Structure formats: structure tokens, C-alpha cells
Amino acid sequence: MALDQSFVGRSYPPSAPYEVGREKIREFAEAVGDANPAYLDPEAAKAFGHPDVIAPPTFVFSITYKAAGVVIQDPQLGLDYSRVVHGDQKFAYRRPVRAGDRLTVTSTIEAIKSLAGNDILDIRGEVHDEAGEHVVTAWTKLVARAAEEA
Amino acid sequence: MTAKIAYDDVEVGTELPAETFPVTRATLVQYAGASGDFNPIHWNEKFAKEVGLPDVIAHGMFTMAEAIRVVTDWTGDPAAVVEYGVRFTKPVVVPNDDQGAVVEVSGKVAAKLDDGTVRVDLLATCGGQKVLGMSRAVVRLA
Numbered sequence: 001m002a003l004d005q006s007f008v009g010r011s012y013p014p015s016a017p018y019e020v021g022r023e024k025i026r027e028f029a030e031a032v033g034d035a036n037p038a039y040l041d042p043e044a045a046k047a048f049g050h051p052d053v054i055a056p057p058t059f060v061f062s063i064t065y066k067a068a069g070v071v072i073q074d075p076q077l078g079l080d081y082s083r084v085v086h087g088d089q090k091f092a093y094r095r096p097v098r099a100g101d102r103l104t105v106t107s108t109i110e111a112i113k114s115l116a117g118n119d120i121l122d123i124r125g126e127v128h129d130e131a132g133e134h135v136v137t138a139w140t141k142l143v144a145r146a147a148e149e150a
Numbered sequence: 151m152t153a154k155i156a157y158d159d160v161e162v163g164t165e166l167p168a169e170t171f172p173v174t175r176a177t178l179v180q181y182a183g184a185s186g187d188f189n190p191i192h193w194n195e196k197f198a199k200e201v202g203l204p205d206v207i208a209h210g211m212f213t214m215a216e217a218i219r220v221v222t223d224w225t226g227d228p229a230a231v232v233e234y235g236v237r238f239t240k241p242v243v244v245p246n247d248d249q250g251a252v253v254e255v256s257g258k259v260a261a262k263l264d265d266g267t268v269r270v271d272l273l274a275t276c277g278g279q280k281v282l283g284m285s286r287a288v289v290r291l292a
Binding site: 027028030031032033034036038039048049050054056057058061062065066085086087088089090091092093095096139 | 152171177180181183184185186187210211212214215216218219222223226227228229231232233234235236237238284
């Protein structure tokens with residue numbers, strides 16, 4: 001069944017703060033095989049002008065996607081999560097995520113479309129730091145594939 | 151932000167050094183742990199086949215993370231990336247053998263923008279097939 005268009009524009013309350021740690025950044029950088037010293041060595045990060053190690057560009061997805069759970073699991077919206085695939089992903093950065101950040105995410109439904117029986121859901125996650133400054137925006141397009149006819 | 155590449159030194163068509171990224175089952179288990187994405191399609195062959203996939207596939211976000219390395223290795227400072235987006239067009243299938251799969255990524259400057267940034271278009275392929283579409287980054291150069 002097509003998703004309810006009246007959910008377009010709906011924003012959900014901000015997520016609980018996620019504290020970014022140096023070792024979590026290191027773990028992620030190692031998992032993608034990236035030895036860029038800006039991720040691993042605070043002194044190297046400072047030489048680039050950052051106050052501490054920064055996170056790889058896609059690191060923040062783990063935080064925004066978890067936060068998007070309020071949308072994905074909203075029983076009123078009724079998305080069939082078992083049929084969901086990740087269609088598109090985009091980020092726009094005000095500054096890189098860095099160790100010591102305490103980040104909250106506000107998720108908003110930007111668009112709902114129905115195409116050939118597939119439900120397409122666009123979620124925007126606005127990420128702010130503890131001071132309330134914008135850090136990055138993540139756009140996630142999810143596609144719930146059409147259910148097979150019984 | 152201190153990119154080691156200068157805006158004035160690049161032109162539309164400037165190619166970034168291409169890179170290849172091997173992906174094995176062990177890589178996917180490690181990425182699952184680091185990212186918190188434990189969807190079994192990324193590590194359980196039986197489950198992947200039951201949902202109609204040819205085999206275990208890589209996390210799309212893993213491929214996205216590798217593709218941008220062509221840009222961040224080029225600029226030195228990863229903070230040079232001000233925008234980055236992709237479309238997940240084809241899965242990277244990762245067989246359970248010593249070889250796994252290899253993702254090949256190239257990039258080139260597609261546009262010079264007015265504010266000291268450039269648009270880089272990335273091409274990511276696996277086994278000759280494009281795995282990311284609309285793969286673009288806006289990058290602030292020195």
C-alpha cells in the first residue's frame with residue numbers, strides 16, 4: 001500500500017546525543033582500509049587545522065541512519081522495512097565530524113513517492129553539535145520494493 | 151582546511167589518480183562491526199540467496215566510503231570534501247574465496263565552480279560493471 005503523502009514535511013524530535021570517540025573513528029578508518037593520518041593522529045589532524053582527529057566523510061551515516069529509525073519504524077507511516085533497499089545517499093558538510101563531538105540528528109521526511117508499486121522515501125538528517133551549530137546534512141533515499149502479488 | 155591541490159592547478163578533465171580496493175568476506179565482517187550495519191545480506195550467504203541475491207554483497211556504504219578515497223588521497227586533508235553523493239546502482243558481489251571482489255575507482259574534474267571548489271565525478275566499477283551512479287563530490291581546493 002502506498003505511503004501516506006501527509007507525512008511529507010514531518011520532522012521528528014532530535015536523537016539523543018552521540019559522542020564521537022577517537023577510537024571509534026580509528027575502528028571505522030581501519031575497516032575501510034584508510035590510513036589517512038587526519039583520522040588517526042591528533043597531531044597530524046592539527047597540522048591540517050583541525051582541533052582533533054576527524055572522521056572519514058561517510059562515518060556520520062551510522063549516526064544519521066540510526067536516528068532515521070524514528071521514521072523507518074514509525075508505525076503510523078507503516079514502511080515495510082523487510083523490503084527496503086538503500087537507493088541514494090548524499091552528504092553536505094559544514095565541517096568534518098571530529099572526535100569529541102556530541103551530535104544530535106533531526107530527521108525529516110522530505111518526499112514520498114510511489115513508482116511502479118515501489119515506495120520511495122527521502123529522509124533528511126540535520127546533524128548539529130552540542131553548541132547547536134550545523135555540522136552536516138545527510139539525505140537518504142530508501143526504496144521499499146513492491147510486494148509480490150499473493 | 152589545507153588541501154595539497156591548488157584550484158588554479160586543475161582544469162576540467164584533470165584526472166585523479168585511480169585506485170583499486172579489494173573486498174573479501176573478512177572486510178565485510180570488519181565493516182559491519184565498525185559501522186553497526188549487521189544486515190545478514192552482507193555476511194550470510196544462505197540468507198542472501200534466500201532474498202534473491204546471487205551471493206553475499208558488500209555494504210553500499212562501504213563502496214561509498216572507498217570511492218571517496220580517490221578524492222581524499224588526492225587532497226590530503228579529507229575536510230576538502232564539502233559535498234558527496236552516490237546512487238547505489240548495482241551490488242558488489244563478494245564470493246567466499248581468497249580473492250573476493252575488487253572495486254576500481256577513477257575520478258576526474260567535471261566542473262570548476264566559482265567559489266574555489268571543483269566538482270569531481272567518480273566512476274566505481276566491479277568486474278567491469280558500474281556499481282555507483284551519479285557519484286559526485288564537491289571539493290574545496292587550496
